[in-house]
Amino acid sequence: MKKVSSQINPDEACKTPCFDQDKVAAIKSILSEEEERLPELAAFYKLLGNTTRLKILFALGESELCVCDIAHVLELSTAATSHQLKSMRQQGWLRKRDDGKMVYYRLHSINLLKALKGDLKILEAQLR
Amino acid sequence: MKKVSSQINPDEACKTPCFDQDKVAAIKSILSEEEERLPELAAFYKLLGNTTRLKILFALGESELCVCDIAHVLELSTAATSHQLKSMRQQGWLRKRDDGKMVYYRLHSINLLKALKGDLKILEAQLR
DNA sequence: TTATCATTTTCGCAAATGTAGAAACAAATG
DNA sequence: CATTTGTTTCTACATTTGCGAAAATGATAA
Incomplete structure (x- = not known):
């Protein structure tokens, strides 16, 4: 269910390598559209x-x-x-x-x- | 236009006695209904x-x-x-x-x- | 003009607030 | 048992904040 990718960069800020890298990337990409407006x-x-x-x-x-x-x-x-x-x-x-x-x-x-x-x-x- | 009431209490917090006392009282009364919720x-x-x-x-x-x-x-x-x-x-x-x-x-x-x-x-x- | 009045602005500070790190802790897993 | 994931407590730091004091502004009145 949880894909723990083998290509995790050990330098990541978050030390726990538990995440679904693809999902995180996808959501980051979606957020980047609104990201500019969020501080406003x-x-x-x-x-x-x-x-x-x-x-x-x-x-x-x-x-x-x-x-x-x-x-x-x-x-x-x-x-x-x-x-x-x-x-x-x-x-x-x-x-x-x-x-x-x-x-x-x-x-x-x-x-x-x-x-x-x-x-x-x-x-x-x-x-x- | 501006009613400066003669019954202004000199102890008021605001020193400028320019206000429409009736209007202020009315609005205070209206606000008092919502006042409890406003901090929430x-x-x-x-x-x-x-x-x-x-x-x-x-x-x-x-x-x-x-x-x-x-x-x-x-x-x-x-x-x-x-x-x-x-x-x-x-x-x-x-x-x-x-x-x-x-x-x-x-x-x-x-x-x-x-x-x-x-x-x-x-x-x-x-x-x- | 000078004085007065309502408001704005600047300055500055004391207090509150918020963010997040470190580390201890808990619960699940193997 | 040791690991892993997440939570919590404690803490410290920087930042923000709201507001007072007082000077400045701009309109009006005397």
């Missing part, structure tokens, strides 16, 4: 992997808000809030609108929020 | 926010694999690989199957992989 995808999820930022996204899902309002919702300083907003704006998730001294943020894409809510449901299903 | 959701995304783990998921999307094969695909030690596998198994994403000395891992839910591939497409759309 990881960065995408990293940005989502923070309760404060998720709160911001859910809050903006309700309504456009100024930085100060968001800061109050989060009970956080405006500087810290602004920092988080910037990171998400850079990711393309948020848009800003200047109005005098105030700056208003809103979701750029409603799809993101939908995805979040969908994932919340998946999560609940997992936990049952 | 963040943990979910944190686990996805790593290129190595994403590689594992995509690899297992192709085929069930033993730890050693996965380690070779990742070019990582079996110990490190096993650690990552454990974290994802704990999250409920993977299942393991013992077969003699070998241990095989597979995706528990195909939905996760579908979601990943969907998010990859969203990402590509964003970047255009």
Whole structure:
């Protein structure tokens, strides 16, 4: 069932020569197509992997808000809030609108929020 | 347009009293319903926010694999690989199957992989 | 102009986090 | 028994991170 190839290079990083070399090669080849994108995808999820930022996204899902309002919702300083907003704006998730001294943020894409809510449901299903 | 309420508590964490107190209260109330779940959701995304783990998921999307094969695909030690596998198994994403000395891992839910591939497409759309 | 206000940015740090190595351990095999 | 495969614990290291403090920006008001 398990083909332990005789042509294993002893210099391999993994010392256990248990693997199916052909299978590994095939999967490496398949992965190589997506490999470039994976760091981007990881960065995408990293940005989502923070309760404060998720709160911001859910809050903006309700309504456009100024930085100060968001800061109050989060009970956080405006500087810290602004920092988080910037990171998400850079990711393309948020848009800003200047109005005098105030700056208003809103979701750029409603799809993101939908995805979040969908994932919340998946999560609940997992936990049952 | 902006209602600056007179009943602002001067002890507020945020020093700028620019906010629409009613709006903030309303949004806080709405968020409070989801607030409990948000740390879980963040943990979910944190686990996805790593290129190595994403590689594992995509690899297992192709085929069930033993730890050693996965380690070779990742070019990582079996110990490190096993650690990552454990974290994802704990999250409920993977299942393991013992077969003699070998241990095989597979995706528990195909939905996760579908979601990943969907998010990859969203990402590509964003970047255009 | 000067002052004030909302926000942004820079700097920097303390704390948290994550990754993975080494080695001990477990379980299966021969 | 010795090997093999995988897991776990302990550990150390580097990196990341979130955020405070304070200066800077840019708009508005006096």
